[in-house]
């Protein structure tokens with residue numbers, strides 16, 4: 001079970017002890033997806049992703065998670081279809097995880113926790129010219145969420161895992177090329193839930209169309225353990241803090257409907 005709020009908040013990074021909800025925020029993320037309350041929408045199309053591994057640029061520790069960043073100045077990495085009317089460009093992907101395999105995901109499904117969650121962050125390139133503009137608009141961003149379970153080793157993830165010890169501290173950056181983010185998607189991307197929400201870390205802006213995959217991916221215990229070897233703190237800080245429990249607690253649904261692309 002996810003630790004109760006007090007236990008979590010004592011262990012959680014200060015950032016997550018901050019505002020649990022944005023004042024007046026009525027579409028905050030993450031949420032618990034109550035499967036039997038989700039509504040089938042037959043208009044929802046299959047997702048269409050096109051990613052070019054050559055546009056991968058760097059991997060860095062931003063003090064909340066580690067990010068793999070892509071060149072988003074062209075239409076080489078796009079997300080279309082699903083609930084989206086426009087073409088969205090991938091700018092980065094990152095993860096959230098716990099200190100143990102018992103919790104770590106941001107979204108939950110019928111209160112079920114996963115040890116980690118992948119977020120592929122895209123912005124609406126049909127209407128805006130930069131992420132920074134799109135992040136302020138209610139149809140500006142689309143984030144694909146993929147749950148991770150502990151099981152067999154994920155071969156595609158290993159190249160990324162091997163780079164983590166080189167970015168242990170906050171603000172460390174290394175060049176990272178030729179990585180296909182598509183290898184982190186589950187085999188079935190036709191089955192997903194979608195709802196209107198927000199970024200789950202500051203600035204918490206309510207500009208995200210969330211697309212949460214029903215099918216999870218598997219990574220090995222050892223691969224996930226390397227995530228936990230990262231640090232929230234920069235090299236200069238005297239007290240080093242392990243980067244774990246970098247998830248936000250679930251937010252009120254506030255009457256929103258979660259749609260499903262499947263029955």
Ligand SMILES: NS(=O)(=O)c1ccc2oc(NC(=O)c3ccccc3)nc2c1
Pocket residue numbers: 091092119121131132143198199200201202203
């Ligand atoms: N956990 S989350 O909701 O997916 C989430 C939360 C907070 C985020 O801030 C950013 N910023 C950029 O990607 C960015 C990209 C390009 C330039 C500047 C910023 N992405 C986020 C995703």
Ligand SMILES: [Zn+2]
Pocket residue numbers: 094095096119200
């Ligand atoms: Zn995230």
